[in-house]
Amino acid sequence: MSMAALRRLLLVAYTVLVFAFIFAPIVSTIVFSFNADRFPSLPWGGFSLQWYEAIFADATIQRGLINSLIVAGVTCVIATFLGFSAAYIDYRYRFLGKSVYLALAALPPTVPVVILGVALLTFEGRVGLSGTLQGIIVGHVVLSTPFAMALVRMRLADLDPDIERAAWNLGASPWATMFGVIVPFCTPAILAAIFLTAAVSFDEFMIAWFVSGVNETLPVRVLAMLQGQVSPRINAIGAIVFGVSITLVVLAQLLLGRMSGRAARKKG
Amino acid sequence: MSEPLPAPATGPTPLKATSRRATGARFAVFWGAPPVLWQAAFFLVPLGFLVAMTFWSVKSFRLTPDATLANWTFILNAGFFRNAYVYTFWLSALTALIASVAAFPAAYTLAYKVSPATRRFMIFMLVVPFFTSYPVRIYSTQIFFSPQGIINTVLVPLGLGPLQVLNTPTGTVVGYLVLTLPLVVLLQTFALANVPRILIEAAHNLGCGRLRTIGTVIIPSARIGLIVAGTFAFVLAFGDYVAPTYLGGSRPPTLSILIADQVKSGNNWPRASVVAVMMIMTLMVVMLVMIGLAYGRRKERA
Numbered sequence: 048m049s050m051a052a053l054r055r056l057l058l059v060a061y062t063v064l065v066f067a068f069i070f071a072p073i074v075s076t077i078v079f080s081f082n083a084d085r086f087p088s089l090p091w092g093g094f095s096l097q098w099y100e101a102i103f104a105d106a107t108i109q110r111g112l113i114n115s116l117i118v119a120g121v122t123c124v125i126a127t128f129l130g131f132s133a134a135y136i137d138y139r140y141r142f143l144g145k146s147v148y149l150a151l152a153a154l155p156p157t158v159p160v161v162i163l164g165v166a167l168l169t170f171e172g173r174v175g176l177s178g179t180l181q182g183i184i185v186g187h188v189v190l191s192t193p194f195a196m197a198l199v200r201m202r203l204a205d206l207d208p209d210i211e212r213a214a215w216n217l218g219a220s221p222w223a224t225m226f227g228v229i230v231p232f233c234t235p236a237i238l239a240a241i242f243l244t245a246a247v248s249f250d251e252f253m254i255a256w257f258v259s260g261v262n263e264t265l266p267v268r269v270l271a272m273l274q275g276q277v278s279p280r281i282n283a284i285g286a287i288v289f290g291v292s293i294t295l296v297v298l299a300q301l302l303l304g305r306m307s308g309r310a311a312r313k314k315g
Numbered sequence: 316m317s318e319p320l321p322a323p324a325t326g327p328t329p330l331k332a333t334s335r336r337a338t339g340a341r342f343a344v345f346w347g348a349p350p351v352l353w354q355a356a357f358f359l360v361p362l363g364f365l366v367a368m369t370f371w372s373v374k375s376f377r378l379t380p381d382a383t384l385a386n387w388t389f390i391l392n393a394g395f396f397r398n399a400y401v402y403t404f405w406l407s408a409l410t411a412l413i414a415s416v417a418a419f420p421a422a423y424t425l426a427y428k429v430s431p432a433t434r435r436f437m438i439f440m441l442v443v444p445f446f447t448s449y450p451v452r453i454y455s456t457q458i459f460f461s462p463q464g465i466i467n468t469v470l471v472p473l474g475l476g477p478l479q480v481l482n483t484p485t486g487t488v489v490g491y492l493v494l495t496l497p498l499v500v501l502l503q504t505f506a507l508a509n510v511p512r513i514l515i516e517a518a519h520n521l522g523c524g525r526l527r528t529i530g531t532v533i534i535p536s537a538r539i540g541l542i543v544a545g546t547f548a549f550v551l552a553f554g555d556y557v558a559p560t561y562l563g564g565s566r567p568p569t570l571s572i573l574i575a576d577q578v579k580s581g582n583n584w585p586r587a588s589v590v591a592v593m594m595i596m597t598l599m600v601v602m603l604v605m606i607g608l609a610y611g612r613r614k615e616r617a
């Protein structure tokens with residue numbers, strides 16, 4: 048074997064090892080969610096759906112799932128609207144303090160969620176939002192809006208500003224241009240943003256943990272279960288959450304892939 | 316890109332122009348105001364509130380607005396805070412270093428040694444962990460390292476175990492790596508893929524060896540991305556609560572554990588706020604220093 052081939056083999060082997068470290072917890076969650084044994088160890092104790100039956104029979108988990116779906120469903124709509132608006136403002140206008148405006152819109156994910164959680168808890172306690180689903184939604188929108196903004200802004204970068212001007216010159220109002228030109232052009236990015244922000248909200252546990260009170264979301268329930276003893280039910284929940292989130296991300300990815308594919312074809 | 320708009324070519328009458336401008340202003344406010352209002356109301360105000368609360372006092376279990384420095388002097392002089400601060404900072408820095416070093420060969424492989432289609436697929440794969448419940452991943456890691464877990468069932472017969480990782484700082488770092496490694500590999504891959512190929516080929520043509528090319532051409536060219544990746548690892552680890560709690564066993568506690576304990580059971584929100592504000596200030600300083608490192612010398616050269 049030549050040196051180059053050997054080197055490549057070693058590098059690829061190392062990369063596989065890194066991916067194994069990253070994916071081992073995910074794969075084992077799914078595998079052991081179907082394991083009949085209580086303690087997940089080798090050898091595998093046989094196929095079973097009992098942990099799934101157990102979580103579907105558990106009222107607190109059901110409530111958590113429903114709460115999570117409500118929170119994610121509302122969050123994704125608000126966050127995508129706000130993210131779209133901020134991206135469009137960035138695309139269309141130039142004004143004093145724009146960098147501050149954009150920083151304010153984009154900054155929240157750089158603040159640790161534990162701090163956002165405490166800040167929202169103390170604040171929401173004063174305005175009567177803490178312990179409600181609305182209180183969780185408020186925090187999740189803050190956290191996920193920047194992701195929606197980034198996706199729409201990337202899409203708008205491919206739109207020639209002259210197209211909008213042409214529409215105005217032909218007498219279209221800004222509103223007509225918005226809904227006749229901008230929104231249709233951004234539709235794939237908007238849908239991708241809806242799926243992505245829903246996934247961010249659906250997985251978020253720290254803000255929800257601080258703010259939720261008795262209205263636990265599913266990840267908060269998982270956190271509470273982690274404090275107890277080993278339970279394969281956590282694997283079953285993890286597998287379901289994984290299924291939901293990945294479906295959302297794959298949908299977002301497909302839309303973005305179609306988008307960039309089209310842009311590449313246009314340029315090429 | 317977003318230049319001020321030229322006046323429409325077909326000049327409207329002055330009256331129309333005013334009403335048009337009014338429509339334009341209303342339009343701009345409709346789209347521009349909601350994001351900034353939302354983030355101001357639910358991000359800036361709560362953070363400001365957090366800062367204000369560090370000066371409040373707790374009188375007979377009730378929060379009272381105040382202007383006292385007692386919380387600051389208490390926390391900054393408390394041994395448990397100082398220990399937690401040093402411990403959290405050190406472990407996060409260590410994580411950033413380990414993640415950066417461990418990710419590099421993988422990012423190098425993805426950037427240069429695989430086909431573009433494989434690279435795209437692997438990049439997609441690296442996004443997957445962000446949308447997999449992180450507490451569940453930590454739970455799985457906990458099971459792996461438990462005394463009867465998979466790792467020890469393999470190691471003990473070989474005479475290498477049992478490995479004691481759970482409830483130690485090592486466990487915390489392993490958890491931090493579960494959190495940060497995917498992002499670091501991802502960012503490093505982007506950074507390396509953006510290094511102009513022509514520079515690398517030129518180095519090779521001039522007889523520069525592979526390792527030397529990495530050290531003198533690739534790493535300096537990709538410096539910004541590599542530093543950003545390491546900084547993100549630090550920021551994520553510094554704020555994480557799950558790994559130090561469930562893999563590190565909360566002993567010694569990290570800053571995020573102090574906050575959660577003070578808020579969830581201790582009910583001393585002003586003190587928790589002091590810890591939170593210290594964390595934010597630390598992260599701001601770290602990010603400024605890293606930005607300086609990333610962009611600093613480049614300006615001198617230019």
